[in-house]
Amino acid sequence: xxEVPSAIVVRDLxxxxxxxxxxxxxxxxxxxxxxxxFLGPNGAGKTTTIRMLMGLAPPTSGTIxxxxxxxxxxxxxxKTRIGVVPDESLLxxxxxxxxxxxxxxxxxxxxxxxxxxxxxxxxxxxxxxxSSRKLIGEYSKGMRKRVAMAASLIxxxxxxxxxxxxxxxxxxxxxxMKDILIDQVRQGATIFxxxxxxxxVERLCERIAIIHDGKIVTEGNISELRSxxxxxxxxxxxxxxxxxxxxxxAWL
Amino acid sequence: xxxxxxxxxxxxxxSIRNHFPxxxxxxxxxxxxxxxxxxxxxxxxxxxxxxxxxxxxALLSRIMPSGLMLLTLYWQLIPILMVSxxxxxxxxxxxxxxxxxxxxxxxxxxxxxxxAAEMLFMVAGAFVGLLFNPHLPVWCAFSLVIYxxxxxxxxxxLRDLIGRLFARKRIREVMVFGMVLLAAVPQLLLxxxxxxxxxxxxSAQPTLYLPWVAAGRLATNRNGMLPLLIITAWTALAFAFxxxxxxxxxxxxxxxxxxxxxVQSNRIGLLERLFQLLPKLLPDPLGVLVEKEMRxxxxxxxxxxxxxxxxxxxxxxxxxxxxxxxxxxxxxxxHYLTAVTVYSVMLLGEVCIWNIFGFDxxxxxxxxxxxxxxxxxxxxxxxxxxxxxxxxxxLIFLICSLMRMPxxxxxxxxxxxxxMTIAVFLLSIGxxxxxxxxxxxxxxxxxxxxxxxxxxxxxMFIYLLVAAPIALAYGARYAFDSExxxxxxLLFDLLLALVIYWLAIESTVQSAADRKEFIITAxxxxxxxxx
Numbered sequence: 001x002x003e004v005p006s007a008i009v010v011r012d013l014x015x016x017x018x019x020x021x022x023x024x025x026x027x028x029x030x031x032x033x034x035x036x037x038f039l040g041p042n043g044a045g046k047t048t049t050i051r052m053l054m055g056l057a058p059p060t061s062g063t064i065x066x067x068x069x070x071x072x073x074x075x076x077x078x079k080t081r082i083g084v085v086p087d088e089s090l091l092x093x094x095x096x097x098x099x100x101x102x103x104x105x106x107x108x109x110x111x112x113x114x115x116x117x118x119x120x121x122x123x124x125x126x127x128x129x130x131s132s133r134k135l136i137g138e139y140s141k142g143m144r145k146r147v148a149m150a151a152s153l154i155x156x157x158x159x160x161x162x163x164x165x166x167x168x169x170x171x172x173x174x175x176x177m178k179d180i181l182i183d184q185v186r187q188g189a190t191i192f193x194x195x196x197x198x199x200x201v202e203r204l205c206e207r208i209a210i211i212h213d214g215k216i217v218t219e220g221n222i223s224e225l226r227s228x229x230x231x232x233x234x235x236x237x238x239x240x241x242x243x244x245x246x247x248x249x250a251w252l
Numbered sequence: 253x254x255x256x257x258x259x260x261x262x263x264x265x266x267s268i269r270n271h272f273p274x275x276x277x278x279x280x281x282x283x284x285x286x287x288x289x290x291x292x293x294x295x296x297x298x299x300x301x302x303x304x305x306x307x308x309x310a311l312l313s314r315i316m317p318s319g320l321m322l323l324t325l326y327w328q329l330i331p332i333l334m335v336s337x338x339x340x341x342x343x344x345x346x347x348x349x350x351x352x353x354x355x356x357x358x359x360x361x362x363x364x365x366x367x368a369a370e371m372l373f374m375v376a377g378a379f380v381g382l383l384f385n386p387h388l389p390v391w392c393a394f395s396l397v398i399y400x401x402x403x404x405x406x407x408x409x410l411r412d413l414i415g416r417l418f419a420r421k422r423i424r425e426v427m428v429f430g431m432v433l434l435a436a437v438p439q440l441l442l443x444x445x446x447x448x449x450x451x452x453x454x455s456a457q458p459t460l461y462l463p464w465v466a467a468g469r470l471a472t473n474r475n476g477m478l479p480l481l482i483i484t485a486w487t488a489l490a491f492a493f494x495x496x497x498x499x500x501x502x503x504x505x506x507x508x509x510x511x512x513x514x515v516q517s518n519r520i521g522l523l524e525r526l527f528q529l530l531p532k533l534l535p536d537p538l539g540v541l542v543e544k545e546m547r548x549x550x551x552x553x554x555x556x557x558x559x560x561x562x563x564x565x566x567x568x569x570x571x572x573x574x575x576x577x578x579x580x581x582x583x584x585x586x587h588y589l590t591a592v593t594v595y596s597v598m599l600l601g602e603v604c605i606w607n608i609f610g611f612d613x614x615x616x617x618x619x620x621x622x623x624x625x626x627x628x629x630x631x632x633x634x635x636x637x638x639x640x641x642x643x644x645x646x647l648i649f650l651i652c653s654l655m656r657m658p659x660x661x662x663x664x665x666x667x668x669x670x671x672m673t674i675a676v677f678l679l680s681i682g683x684x685x686x687x688x689x690x691x692x693x694x695x696x697x698x699x700x701x702x703x704x705x706x707x708x709x710x711x712m713f714i715y716l717l718v719a720a721p722i723a724l725a726y727g728a729r730y731a732f733d734s735e736x737x738x739x740x741x742l743l744f745d746l747l748l749a750l751v752i753y754w755l756a757i758e759s760t761v762q763s764a765a766d767r768k769e770f771i772i773t774a775x776x777x778x779x780x781x782x783x
Contacts, residue, residue, distance in 0.1 A: 079350035106259035
C-alpha cells in the first residue's frame with residue numbers, strides 16, 4: 001500500500017509573544033487530499049498557527065513543510081501553490097469584488113486577460129455579480145468572506161489555508177462555499193481550515209485537531225474521537241475542559 | 253518591471269480612482285492646496301534649470317555641492333520632522349502572495365519619491381539645465397540620476413530603521429532622549445564651547461568623499477573619474493543598507509513587539525494613575541469617555557511618536573534658529589517656548605484634532621448606539637486633546653528650564669494663553685473636518701503615510717488662517733508697547749474662538765447625525781496595496 005504524501009508537516013512549532021507561548025511545541029501532519037479542521041477555543045493559538053503556515057508570522061522555533069517544501073526557505077514557490085483565505089482585514093476595501101479577485105490572480109502571475117475572465121466567472125459562481133460595482137469596504141461580513149474565498153481559488157491551488165471561512169456567512173452562502181470546497185477536495189486539493197462553526201466542521205472534515213493553550217490536545221478522525229453518541233461539540237467541550245461552568249454573579 | 257509589480261500599481265490606481273468620486277469637499281481643498289504647493293516648487297525648479305543652463309562650470313562646481321546637500325537634508329530630514337513618510341507598500345497584506353522580495357523592494361524604493369516629490373522637481377530642473385549647458389558634456393546631467401538613486405535607497409533604509417526603532421517602547425524613549433540631547437548640543441557649544449573652532453569646522457573646505465560633493469563635482473565635470481567612483485560607492489552602500497532594513501522589516505512581527513510592550517507596560521502604574529486624575533474630576537459619561545481617550549491615545553504608537561517628537565524635535569529645530577544671532581533670531585529666542593509649543597500642537601493636531609474618530613474605527617458604532625449625546629463624545633475628545641497640549645507645554649517648559657534657556661513664568665503664561673487660543677480655533681475646524689472627512693487610521697502605524705510636503709502645505713494654509721487673530725495680539729503689543737493690550741486682544745481672540753467652537757459643535761453634531769452611515773462605513777474601510 002502506498003503512503004499518502006503529506007500536504008502539511010509541522011514539527012515542534014513554537015511562537016512566543018512576550019512571556020506567553022501562543023503556540024507551544026505543535027506537531028501536526030495533514031495528508032494530501034484531506035479536509036482538515038483545526039479547532040480550539042478563543043486565544044488557543046489557531047490564528048497564530050495559520051498565520052505561520054501562510055508565512056505572515058515567523059515562528060520562534062520549529063519547522064514547517066508545505067507540499068514537501070520547507071517554509072520559509074522556499075516561500076515563493078510554496079505561496080504559488082497554496083490558496084489562502086486570510087483574516088478579512090487583509091482585503092483591499094477600495095477595490096470592487098471583481099477587481100480584487102483579478103488583482104489576486106495577477107499576483108499569482110496569471111496573464112491579465114485570464115485573470116480577468118476567471119475573476120468574472122468566480123464572482124458569478126459565488127453569487128456576487130449583483131454587487132460587482134460595489135466596493136469591498138461596503139460589503140457585508142459574509143460577502144467579504146465569499147470574495148476572499150473566490151480569490152483563493154483563482155490559481156487552482158493544491159493546498160488551501162483558511163482562517164474562519166464561514167464566519168458571518170449566511171446559510172445559503174455557507175452551503176455554496178461548502179459545495180465548492182468539497183469539489184476541490186474531490187479533485188485532490190487539501191483543505192486546512194479553522195472554524196468555530198462545529199456543525200460545518202463535523203459535516204465537512206475527515207480529520208480534526210483541537211488546540212488548547214498552544215498545544216494539540218486531541219487529533220484524529222472524528223469517528224475515532226467519538227465515544228458513544230457524542231457530537232463534535234461534546235468532544236470539543238470535553239477536551240478543552242469547558243464543561244465545568246463557573247458560577248454566575250448574583251445580579252445576573 | 254514584472255507582472256506582479258504592475259498588478260500592485262494597477263490595484264493602487266483602481267483604489268484611488270474608486271475613492272475619488274466618493275471624496276468630499278475637504279479633498280477638493282486639499283487638492284487645491286497641494287497644487288499650489290507643488291506649483292511653487294515647479295517655479296523654483298524652472299529657475300534652477302535656467303541657472304544651471306547658463307552658468308559657468310566653475311561657479312556651478314562651487315554651488316552644486318551645497319545645493320545637493322540641502323536636497324539630501326530635505327529628502328531625509330523633513331519626513332522625520334513631519335512624522336510623515338509618504339506612500340509605502342502595505343506589506344502585511346501583500347505578504348501572502350508569491351512575490352519575490354526584490355520586486356517588493358523595487359516598488360518600495362520607487363515609492364520613496366513620495367516622501368519629497370519637491371526634490372524630484374528640483375533635480376529635474378537641474379538635470380535639464382545641465383543638459384543644455386554648452387560648457388558641459390551631456391553625461392554630466394546623468395550624474396544626478398545616481399544621486400537620486402542614492403537618496404531613494406537611503407530614504408528607504410532610514411524609514412524602515414526609524415519606523416522599527418520607534419515601534420519598540422524602550423528604544424523609542426531612548427531615541428527621543430538622544431534627540432533631546434542632540435537638541436542641546438548647539439546651545440551647549442554656543443554657551444560653553446569655543447565658537448571660533450566651531451565656525452572654522454563649519455566653514456572648512458568640503459571633502460570630495462561626501463556624497464553631495466562627489467555628485468556635485470561629477471555633475472560639473474571636475475576631478476576626473478574619482479567623483480564617479482565615490483558616488484557609486486555611496487549609492488551601493490545606501491542600496492545595501494536599504495535592502496538590509498527592508499528584509500528586517502519583512503520579518504518583523506508587530507504582534508510580537510506589542511506583546512513584549514504589554515508585558516513591560518503592565519509593570520507601570522504611574523501612567524494609569526495619571527489617566528484617572530482628570531476623569532475623576534468629571535462626571536460620567538464625560539469622565540469615562542475622557543479616560544477611554546487617554547488610554548487609547550497613549551497606547552497608540554502613532555500618538556506616542558507624535559507626542560514625543562512634539563517637544564524633542566520641536567526643541568531641535570527651533571533652537572539653532574533662535575540662537576543664531578540677529579534681531580529676528582533674538583525675537584524668536586524671546587518667543588522660543590511659544591514657537592516650540594505651536595509646533596508641537598501642530599503635530600498633535602493630526603492625532604487628536606483633524607480626524608478625531610480616526611482611531612475609533614469600529615468603536616464609532618458604539619457612540620451611535622449608547623444613550624450618550626454625540627456632543628459629549630466630541631467634548632471628551634477635545635478635553636483630552638487640551639490635556640495633552642497642556643502636558644506638552646509643561647514638558648517643553650521643564651526641558652527649557654533644565655537647559656537654562658531664557659524661559660520665565662511670564663513666557664509660560666504667554667505660551668499657555670496662545671496655545672489654548674490656537675487649540676480652541678483648531679478644535680472648532682477639526683471637529684467639523686472629522687465628521688465631513690473621517691478616515692480610519694492605524695494606531696499601530698507610527699508614521700503618517702501622506703507626503704511630508706503635502707502635509708506641510710495643508711497645515712500651512714490652516715495655520716495662516718488661525719494665526720491671523722494671534723498675530724493681531726502681537727501687533728497690539730508692538731503698537732502700544734503694552735502687555736495689557738496683548739492680553740486684552742488675546743482674551744478677545746479666546747472668546748471669539750469659544751463662540752466659534754460652540755457654533756461648530758452644533759454643526760458637527762448635526763453632521764454626525766446626518767452622516768451616520770457614511771461615517772461608520774468610512775471608518776471601517778482600509779486602504780489599497782500602497783497606502
